[in-house]
Amino acid sequence: MATRIYNVFIVSKSGGLIYDYDHTSSSGTVHNLEVEKTFGYPLDIRLISENRKMIVEFGARDGIATGHVLISMNGISIEGMSEEQIKEFIQKEENFPLNLKFGRPRLSTNEKIVLASMFYPFFALAVQLSPELGSSGIKELETDTFKLYCNQTLTGVKFIIVAESKISGSSGIESLLDKIYELYADYALKNPFYSLEMPIRADLFDTNLALAIDQIERTGFI
Amino acid sequence: MTIYNLYIFHENGTLLYYQEWHRRKHTEMSREEEGKLLYGMIFSMKSFVNKLSPSDLKDGFQSFKTSKYRLNFYETASSVKFILNTDTSVTYSLVKDLLKAVYAQVFVEYAVKNPLYKPGDPILSLLFKNKCDHFIKASSFYK
Numbered sequence: 001m002a003t004r005i006y007n008v009f010i011v012s013k014s015g016g017l018i019y020d021y022d023h024t025s026s027s028g029t030v031h032n033l034e035v036e037k038t039f040g041y042p043l044d045i046r047l048i049s050e051n052r053k054m055i056v057e058f059g060a061r062d063g064i065a066t067g068h069v070l071i072s073m074n075g076i077s078i079e080g081m082s083e084e085q086i087k088e089f090i091q092k093e094e095n096f097p098l099n100l101k102f103g104r105p106r107l108s109t110n111e112k113i114v115l116a117s118m119f120y121p122f123f124a125l126a127v128q129l130s131p132e133l134g135s136s137g138i139k140e141l142e143t144d145t146f147k148l149y150c151n152q153t154l155t156g157v158k159f160i161i162v163a164e165s166k167i168s169g170s171s172g173i174e175s176l177l178d179k180i181y182e183l184y185a186d187y188a189l190k191n192p193f194y195s196l197e198m199p200i201r202a203d204l205f206d207t208n209l210a211l212a213i214d215q216i217e218r219t220g221f222i
Numbered sequence: 223m224t225i226y227n228l229y230i231f232h233e234n235g236t237l238l239y240y241q242e243w244h245r246r247k248h249t250e251m252s253r254e255e256e257g258k259l260l261y262g263m264i265f266s267m268k269s270f271v272n273k274l275s276p277s278d279l280k281d282g283f284q285s286f287k288t289s290k291y292r293l294n295f296y297e298t299a300s301s302v303k304f305i306l307n308t309d310t311s312v313t314y315s316l317v318k319d320l321l322k323a324v325y326a327q328v329f330v331e332y333a334v335k336n337p338l339y340k341p342g343d344p345i346l347s348l349l350f351k352n353k354c355d356h357f358i359k360a361s362s363f364y365k
Contacts, residue, residue: 006276024276065278104278111273118270125263126288129256131226131245131307135290142314143271144281162274 003172004164005213009116012197013156017116019200034103035063041096049083068102151177172220179212179222223363226307232342233301235261239345285314296321312363320361328353
């Protein structure tokens with residue numbers, strides 16, 4: 001049974017992101033990425049600016065959902081434009097009809113680092129707020145679009161896999177987590193140029209990880 | 223199968239209601255502090271999940287599982303949040319149906335429709351407590 005893997009993260013003992021593998025672009029798993037539409041004046045969706053991005057706040061329609069960001073206007077990327085420029089352009093009637101392209105925001109490396117360090121307190125709080133004695137941290141986190149699997153080693157390193165949510169058994173993912181730990185031990189830790197807690201940059205690790213992920217996606221086991 | 227405890231939060235984060243059944247481990251904090259901690263965790267978990275998701279979310283965060291328990295989360299359109307801790311053998315879809323029923327048949331009936339209850343205040347009604355207790359105990363996965 002085929003499983004889709006979206007992301008792999010490795011988080012060090014101190015909560016820093018030391019490795020991330022993005023599988024969403026290469027496997028073509030994300031389909032509703034960008035939508036382009038022609039709009040008349042006035043605009044029937046409400047945009048707000050947040051973190052130097054224009055975000056759809058209200059008025060989802062035709063594949064444009066709340067939370068999507070503005071990517072381009074009339075085919076021209078908005079990168080480099082200031083908020084004021086964009087707002088001014090959108091408010092002028094003579095600029096209409098206007099072609100706007102929206103899409104789900106892609107995670108930047110910085111945002112990935114922030115998310116990785118966010119997971120750390122969740123993991124610790126899950127232990128603290130446990131109603132049962134001797135609980136571990138979060139092993140599985142479930143949403144309607146993806147599932148997150150986490151394996152913490154005895155040395156405190158966390159291996160995190162983000163995968164498709166429609167999987168019945170998670171045995172394949174569990175073996176993939178073990179496999180990644182093995183690869184980490186073999187290709188990162190045994191590398192004489194690798195220092196602990198630092199980002200992993202090893203070609204052998206990358207290729208072997210990609211192989212393992214491909215295999216689990218095709219066959220469902222390692 | 224076991225149900226440990228239930229938390230109900232208002233949209234502003236106040237703990238409206240807490241009840242426990244088979245809870246074995248308690249935190250050293252007061253109930254209010256524990257509620258704040260849990261609410262804060264769920265709040266940031268929602269935004270975490272929203273950013274991490276490869277495609278658009280409908281319900282968003284549903285549950286997480288550790289070696290010992292599963293925390294199940296259900297939120298109504300008016301942002302009333304229900305958190306039910308069960309053991310790991312219970313699936314989320316079962317819990318979601320139960321929490322939806324608790325919302326519609328207990329929360330709305332005995333809290334919202336109670337004229338003496340002010341929205342946003344902790345629920346102190348004994349009738350609510352009894353109904354909630356019966357409801358949870360009648361579920362298929364309450365031991």
